[in-house]
Every structure is written in C-alpha cells, then in structure tokens.
C-alpha cells in the first residue's frame with residue numbers, strides 16, 4: 339500500500355507578521371473572512387511576487403476556507419500569478435484601440451528583444467510577458483503596464499528603451515523587494531519622457 | 537479641462553475641476569464649491585426628498601445600460617430607525633471596474649477629481665440608507681486607487697465620513713476594494729460575488745441587488761460617472777440638469793474617441809451632440825490619409841454604425857433608433873486601412889477570453905466565433921462560415937445567455953456581418969486579407985494571415 343504523506347502547514351510559520359496583519363485589516367473591512375480572499379492573495383503576491391501552493395494553503399487556513407475554494411478564486415482572476423514570474427511583469431494591452439494603432443509591432447519588438455513569448459519569463463528572471471485587456475489608455479495607444487506604471491504612446495523603439503532602462507536599474511539582479519517595482523518604473527518612465535522631449 | 541471659470545463649472549460640471557497632475561485636496565475642493573451638495577442633502581433634505589430630485593432629473597446610468605438612476609434607487613426597501621425588520625446593513629457600491637475596451641472616462645474622474653466621487657457616494661448612500669460603501673476598482677488603476685484613498689482619508693479626518701457626519705446622526709464608512717482582473721467583474725451581480733471573495737460569476741435576477749445583494753443585503757451598484765452627477769444635481773436642481781442638454785435626455789455625457797483619429801481623447805458635452813460633432817469637431821477627424829469606414833458608438837459591445845449615421849445624436853434613444861447602443865459613449869473608430877474582419881476578430885477574442893464560462897452559449901459560442909473569424913482573416917474561410925457566424929449570433933442573443941456579456945459580443949459581430957459583408961466575402965473569395973500595406977498597423981502581427989500579394993500579416 340502506498341502511503342501518501344500529507345503536510346500540515348501552520349500559516350503562522352509561513353506567513354510573515356506583516357502579511358497576517360495586512361490580511362486581518364482587510365477582514366475587518368468585509369463582513370466575512372472568506373470575502374478577504376482576493377485581497378489576501380494580492381497582499382501575499384505583493385510581498386513574494388507570486389502565489390505558490392504553500393502561500394495558497396496558508397492563506398486558506400488563515401481565512402478558514404478550503405484550499406480548493408481559494409484555488410478556484412486564485413485561478414479565476416488574471417492579476418493573481420499562480421506561477422513564478424520575473425521581477426517585472428509586462429502587461430501589454432491587446433484590446434481594440436491598441437489593435438487599431440498597431441500594438442502588434444510593439445509586441446513583436448518586445449518578444450524579439452527578450453526572446454520570450456506570452457506566458458514566459460526571461461532566463462535572467464527579470465521579465466515575464468503577459469497580455470492584458472484594455473488598460474484605459476485608449477487615447478494614448480498602444481499601452482503597456484509594468485508594475486504600477488502605465489507606459490503610453492508606445493513604439494517598438496520606446497518599448498525596448500523602457501525594458502533596457504528597467505534591466506539596467508537592477509544591475510541584473512532579479513530578486514528584490516517587489517514593492518519597489520512601482521518606483522523603479524516611475525523613474526524610468528520619467529527618464530524616457532525627458533529623452534522624448536529633448 | 538482644468539479651466540474653472542464659473543461658466544465651465546455650469547456647463548461641464550463633472551470635469552471642470554479635473555486636474556490630472558495634482559487633484560484638489562479636500563480644502564481646495566470645498567473652496568471650489570465642493571461638498572455643498574452633500575451638506576444640503578444631509579442637513580436640509582430627507583432621503584425621500586433627495587430621491588425625488590434624482591428621479592425628477594431624469595439621470596440615466598452611465599455604465600452602459602442607461603437605466604434611470606432614480607428608479608433603481610426607489611426599489612431599495614426603506615425602514616424607520618426603530619424598525620425591527622431593518623437589515624443590519626445596506627450597501628452602496630461604485631462600479632469602477634471600467635474594462636470595456638475603448639472606455640477610459642471613469643479613470644479621468646477618479647484620478648482627476650476623487651473628492652467628487654467621495655461626495656457623490658455620501659449623498660447616494662444617505663438616500664438609500666446605506667451605512668457601508670465600497671468602490672470596486674479595477675486592479676490596473678493604481679493611481680486612481682492611491683488618489684481615492686487619499687481623498688477618503690481626508691474625508692474621514694474632516695468628518696465627511698465616519699460617525700455623525702457633519703453633526704448629523706448619519707454614519708457612513710467608505711472603502712476602496714481593488715480587483716484582481718477580469719472584465720466580467722463589471723457586471724453588477726458578478727461584481728457583488730467578487731466583492732464577497734468569490735469567482736466573479738453573474739447571479740440570477742431576481743432577486744435584484746436592491747433587495748438582496750452584497751452579503752444578501754439591499755445593495756445599489758452604480759457607475760462612477762453616474763455617481764459624479766449626483767452632487768451637482770442636488771446643488772443646482774433637477775431643472776438645471778435637464779437644461780444642460782437642450783435637445784435630448786438630460787445632463788452632460790463624457791464622450792470619448794479612440795482609434796486612428798487626429799486627436800483622440802475625452803470631452804464632457806451636452807448629452808445628444810451628434811457623432812459628427814464629436815468626431816470632426818472634437819476628435820479632429822480622421823488621421824492623415826485615412827477615411828472613416830465605420831465606428832462603434834459606445835465601447836466594444838455596441839453595434840457598428842456607418843458614415844451615413846454621422847448626424848445621429850449621441851443619446852440613448854437616437855443611437856438605439858440608428859440600430860446601436862450609446863453604451864459608455866466612447867467612439868471606437870475604424871479607418872479604411874484597418875481590416876474590419878481583423879477588428880471584429882480582436883473584439884470577439886476579447887469576449888471569448890473574458891467569458892466567465894458559466895453558460896454554454898457564451899462559453900462555447902465565443903471561442904467558436906473566434907475560430908471561424910481567424911480562419912476567414914487568414915484567407916482560409918469558406919462560404920458557409922458566414923452562415924455559421926450568423927447562427928452563432930442567434931444562439932448568443934438576449935435571453936439565451938445568463939448575462940449580457942454574450943449579447944454584447946454579438947452586437948459588433950452581427951452588425952459587421954451586415955455592414956461589411958463585402959469585406960468578409962472578399963476574404964473568402966480571394967483567400968487572403970485585402971488590407972495590407974504601409975497604412976495597415978497590424979502588418980507584421982502574425983505570420984499566419986495571408987495578405988493578398990503573398991506576404992504575411994495579421
């Protein structure tokens with residue numbers, strides 16, 4: 339008879355105090371523990387970059403819901419990553435205004451520059467490429483989002499310059515605090531705008 | 537839109553205080569006349585009186601369906617303070633999920649003048665007797681989240697939120713909930729499920745959310761732009777609001793234009809300006825060298841209209857008469873160098889990807905339409921494909937699916953089959969896509985689509 343080993347994980351040993359207190363704060367805003375599930379996933383992802391099985395189990399335990407239920411939620415929403423991602427996740431808009439304005443060329447340039455396709459991560463662990471529905475910048479198409487930063491009026495050259503700027507900002511170091519992404523992105527964007535306006 | 541003369545404040549109430557680089561603080565917003573609507577409602581009017589003004593104003597929902605706001609609110613059960621049957625909570629929810637392709641108006645309102653939405657939610661929550669309110673914000677709008685939270689924090693510290701607001705016995709808590717993606721979250725009952733931490737699958741109606749919504753309690757969901765009208769209506773009156781649009785309906789509308797037009801953007805104009813005025817007067821007409829082929833008047837899930845419809849007023853009834861829907865009021869403009877089949881394929885691919893998968897016609901129908909359209913665009917279409925597409929439109933039409941996403945997908949497809957029939961036939965007859973060359977933006981998109989002339993595009 340084959341024995342299946344089950345591991346009982348104690349969320350208190352897995353989640354950090356900070357993560358737990360942020361999640362508990364969300365719980366106070368909602369009526370039930372279950373309803374903080376999506377926020378909880380986002381909180382842990384913001385610290386760790388993605389949601390591993392262990393993270394998922396720990397959150398489920400903390401919120402007193404089944405892992406299966408939380409998995410159903412986690413896989414429904416596209417901004418929850420259930421696989422490891424690079425330090426910078428590129429969300430390029432493939433909706434209609436960006437289509438009419440030729441995002442395809444920008445996408446092609448990004449894929450060629452990084453040597454990856456949708457859903458893949460570069461070998462140095464820096465970039466993951468994903469598509470995204472309309473980013474609400476249709477009057478400034480084509481558009482992509484990296485971290486919290488939206489980049490607009492893209493051309494192939496501008497997109498490659500943005501990626502180069504981001505990888506230089508890290509000196510090839512793919513780890514690091516994921517919360518910093520937004521600020522790195524903002525500085526890079528400012529630089530690019532300066533270049534463009536010169 | 538940062539011009540704040542008194543004239544523009546009366547003609548462009550929603551946007552005249554918009555400042556995208558640095559939105560007004562609470563103090564500045566009050567100095568510009570803000571929170572007067574809230575003060576009037578809470579201090580001088582009973583909830584029923586506020587409701588009567590909103591009903592009288594003829595305000596219709598700006599989220600896409602155009603349902604009268606007063607009527608929606610009037611379905612919420614009201615209770616005396618000491619009524620034992622009163623529910624523990626009632627909820628007000630702002631639908632800030634804005635994911636309809638070609639729609640970007642709510643973002644401007646939230647990034648540019650967040651206090652207006654906060655004030656609007658205070659008045660609206662007071663009217664329906666809600667004590668908790670949520671702004672359901674799409675996850676990608678990081679700047680909106682930050683600025684709304686700042687505005688909410690300020691409102692708490694100045695007693696516009698929390699207990700005993702401005703010395704009254706009214707209490708309200710307001711929270712921002714950021715979503716984790718998926719277009720279907722914008723459907724109001726799916727949104728409620730998402731707020732409860734579940735998969736965002738639409739609920740059956742009835743019961744309507746006004747009776748049994750979030751956590752089974754009475755709930756009202758309205759769009760950002762709908763809400764932003766409320767403080768101005770209360771402050772200036774229902775008649776003022778109706779006069780804003782002398783030729784039709786009531787109020788202003790934030791219109792948009794995108795696609796290859798000269799100056800894409802957003803404009804707050806009287807409800808009912810013509811498409812022509814919007815496209816040529818404000819968006820500057822088509823970009824150089826391009827001609828107008830057609831347009832979607834109100835986002836991705838509306839029917840195509842043609843150049844012959846240019847003089848149609850952009851209001852709910854007129855656009856409906858022309859065979860489409862006002863939707864969100866954002867024009868998506870198709871030029872003569874972009875392939876209509878490619879455009880429809882892009883739209884339907886969006887709906888197929890965003891289908892929640894709950895009901896069969898949509899879950900299986902949208903990908904099937906994508907498959908057929910891809911074949912046609914790639915030059916491998918057959919004559920019967922057009923019949924199959926027409927049948928699919930029928931299978932996914934209103935009443936045959938669990939929510940309005942699938943009928944929304946049908947609208948651009950069905951109208952394209954009607955208006956661009958020749959283009960579909962040419963693709964099939966010639967075995968290639970006739971749109972290619974220097975003006976086609978999607979030339980190198982994929983290496984499968986066979987351009988007429990032999991080289992690949994998509």
Ligand SMILES: Cc1cc2nc3c(=O)[nH]c(=O)nc-3n(C[C@H](O)[C@H](O)[C@H](O)COP(=O)(O)O)c2cc1C
Nearest residue numbers: 597598599631633634635722723724758759762940
């Ligand atoms: C698939 C789908 C997506 C929707 N997305 C949105 C949205 O992003 N924002 C919005 O305000 N309404 C959206 N709606 C409409 C809402 O269901 C609802 O009608 C609206 O929020 C009501 O607000 P209103 O009366 O103020 O217009 C969507 C509807 C459907 C069927």
Ligand code: SF4
Nearest residue numbers: 892893894895898939
């Ligand atoms: S129509 Fe589509 S999105 Fe709506 S419930 Fe059915 S499967 Fe889900």
Ligand code: FES
Nearest residue numbers: 431435473475476
């Ligand atoms: S279509 Fe790309 S931002 Fe709207």
